[in-house]
Amino acid sequence: MTVMKAIFAAVSAASICVAATSAAANELLATRLGAILGQEREALSVVPASRMNILTSLPPAQERGLTTRSGIVYDREFLAAQPAPDGGENWQCLAEALYFEARGETVRGMFAVGEVILNRVDSDVYPDTLCKVINQGTGRRYACQFTYTCDGKPETIAEPRSWERVGKVARILIDGAPRALTGGATHYHTKAVNPSWAQRFPRTAEIGVHYFYRQPVRTASN
Template sequence: MRVLTAAIAALLSLSMPAHAELKFEGAARLIEQERRGLEAAAPGHLSKLATPVKQRGAKKVRYDKDWLASQPAPTGGKQWQCLAEALYFEARGETVKGQFAVAEVILNRVDSPRFPNTVCGVVNQGTGKKFACQFTYTCDGRAETIHEPAAYDRVGRVARAMLDGAPRSLTDGATHYHTTQVAPRWARVFHKTATIGVHKFYRQDYRVSKN
């Protein structure tokens, strides 16, 4: 932003009278203040606009248990933990492919300006508000306890692979999903992108579904 502002100032100074340069400097200060305000309000989303998106697909993945078992024991910080727990409570009974698909939705939301810009922010959005949470396990009144360590290890490997750059090619940019046992109202207007296991996936762009 500063480089762009300086370049504009240099060009305009060629044709501006001296008093106009003072007005431009004032405008430049306003632009810089606006940039700082945007960065403070939404630093993650602003950086997404300024930084090229990381190339997807750098990590080769096979959606089967043998490939998953061959991966290193999963470790990570808070964002990895939030993703692993979401997969455990939302999709531990799904196939490996289904677990990767749910992880795609969460990371697609992180990339969308419509949602929080961190994994933990996405997973916990609306938590504590009746009928407002985005992931049911965060507001169903039950303690979030891991009772199946083997299942948690598997989803932890899925979470690690996704955060390390595994491709998101299963759900065509989906930002929503639901089980085949329910039919939420939003599913009537969102674009259905895939059905994997017991989940149907949707993209929030209001396109007419062909499925």
């Protein structure tokens, strides 16, 4: 028993020593960190506020590759600064297509989907108005061009903020925004599917959750 007591006493003493050493080390570390932070605060205090704003702000949109020569910036801040959108039937059709097809995409992704629809309007292969392109094949379940128009689900606008956002994208595109994102694409699909036509069409871009493709050019031999 005497030996065991001696062992326990030695262990206890060692534990107390380790704890005391650890506490002292922590206190020393805290003191040094405090001194370092104090020096940093002192150094930053002499930096002018204007310079601090520059150092702590994001680079301009141009430097982040989000803007185009026309002044369009592919981010939500740019869209938020645009006036409330409105328009006629074709604007309504394009806004609805963007809402149901791309409202969860990035701003760049929304513009890209819109480009595809406008590229189809310009093509001789498709109808010549936005509404006709978007509703092509509607009425035949899952045989339409844009799934939301023939999936049997009600087309309910339930997210006002998203609706305003896609409406602004639609307005900008209809007003003549350059289509420089998709390389003239006329088709797209989400990365979750692999349609058979995607094996035959040249892929032109990958933006967000979508792949984009251009309709192959037909030749006399085709």
